[in-house]
Amino acid sequence: MLAQANKENIQKAAEYLKAGELVAFPTETVYGLGAVAFDEKAVKRIFEVKGRPFFDPLIVHISKFEELSSVADWQSDALIHERVLKVRSLWPGPLTLILPRRPVVPDIVTAKLSTVAVRIPSHTVAQQLLLAVGKPVAAPSANPFSYVSPTTARHVDDLIGNKISMVLDGGPTEFGIESTILSLTGETPEILRPGIVTKEELERLLGKVNLRAPSKDAHKDPLAPGMLEMHYAPRTPLIFSEDYRKASSPQHVGYIAFSAKNEFDNTFSPISILSKTGDLNEVAHKLFAAIREQDQLGLDLIVIDSCPKTGIGLAIMDRLGKAVRKTTSH
Numbered sequence: 291m292l293a294q295a296n297k298e299n300i301q302k303a304a305e306y307l308k309a310g311e312l313v314a315f316p317t318e319t320v321y322g323l324g325a326v327a328f329d330e331k332a333v334k335r336i337f338e339v340k341g342r343p344f345f346d347p348l349i350v351h352i353s354k355f356e357e358l359s360s361v362a363d364w365q366s367d368a369l370i371h372e373r374v375l376k377v378r379s380l381w382p383g384p385l386t387l388i389l390p391r392r393p394v395v396p397d398i399v400t401a402k403l404s405t406v407a408v409r410i411p412s413h414t415v416a417q418q419l420l421l422a423v424g425k426p427v428a429a430p431s432a433n434p435f436s437y438v439s440p441t442t443a444r445h446v447d448d449l450i451g452n453k454i455s456m457v458l459d460g461g462p463t464e465f466g467i468e469s470t471i472l473s474l475t476g477e478t479p480e481i482l483r484p485g486i487v488t489k490e491e492l493e494r495l496l497g498k499v500n501l502r503a504p505s506k507d508a509h510k511d512p513l514a515p516g517m518l519e520m521h522y523a524p525r526t527p528l529i530f531s532e533d534y535r536k537a538s539s540p541q542h543v544g545y546i547a548f549s550a551k552n553e554f555d556n557t558f559s560p561i562s563i564l565s566k567t568g569d570l571n572e573v574a575h576k577l578f579a580a581i582r583e584q585d586q587l588g589l590d591l592i593v594i595d596s597c598p599k600t601g602i603g604l605a606i607m608d609r610l611g612k613a614v615r616k617t618t619s620h
């Protein structure tokens with residue numbers, strides 16, 4: 291059920307969560323599908339609703355920094371302790387930290403890893419909901435497994451609305467791309483998933499930060515879960531504009547442009563322009579919705595722009611790299 295994210299419905303959603311039910315809610319990145327993190331049975335249902343394999347662990351959402359110790363052991367190791375304090379200023383916000391886990395966090399949440407993923411979302415609805423629940427909430431993106439993350443409540447409702455107790459509608463999400471996942475447990479801090487918080491920004495706070503390369507065998511590698519190659523694939527084949535060859539192309543081809551270029555080939559229809567000026571923050575904000583929209587038109591092919599892999603461009607190209615077909619036959 292779609293419900294306006296007002297005070298009353300947020301309270302209702304909190305009651306559902308406390309009763310072991312599932313609720314989808316907005317965060318500043320994408321919509322999440324939540325269950326109380328300590329409620330194993332409820333968390334199991336998240337996996338069922340999403341069709342998500344159990345080896346892919348979930349992010350635990352907390353409302354404030356003081357709650358971190360309830361799920362993560364971040365103070366025992368001096369180096370980890372120091373690193374957490376260095377990036378603390380980025381919370382609440384689109385940053386997920388991988389930290390040593392506390393045993394109270396159920397195995398099903400962490401896929402039996404010794405670490406736990408934690409984030410403090412900044413979205414006011416997410417904040418109010420977490421406060422009302424009073425417990426950490428495990429929440430992956432509220433999409434069926436291996437499909438693009440939802441950036442509106444309507445997307446969630448269309449995909450899984452009938453399987454959960456409530457979809458809190460807080461409007462379109464601000465950033466449109468998932469949080470940056472940063473592991474602080476290794477020798478050098480490592481980005482497992484590039485996101486809204488950029489590598490450059492993290493390096494200013496932490497010094498050297500590594501970027502984990504996507505692994506084709508992620509499902510065999512418990513240290514790199516969720517980095518599956520086709521994780522963000524739409525149903526319609528998607529290719530980068532530089533790989534598009536008009537001569538051998540099918541009839542119905544859509545185009546997703548990052549900026550308003552002077553000229554578009556008139557064979558493309560529709561053409562979605564994500565940002566007039568090519569502002570990559572705007573591109574990220576609209577990216578998943580545009581892919582989803584064109585994916586529903588029964589097109590033969592979607593052609594999409596690319597951008598330099600710096601700043602937020604790294605996160606955009608990470609998602610697109612997983613979504614495009616690995617062929618250049620079109």
Ligand code: TXA
Nearest residue numbers: 319321322347348403405406407430431468469515516
């Ligand atoms: O922006 C976001 O992060 C959104 C909102 C709802 O918070 N959530 C989200 O969750 O994108 P999800 O489940 O779609 O992606 C979480 C990723 C997965 O790729 C998972 O493998 C990884 O986090 N992850 C979770 N726990 C981990 C751990 N202990 N070690 C390594 N990766 C982990």
Ligand code: MG
Nearest residue numbers: 430431432439
């Ligand atoms: Mg996801």
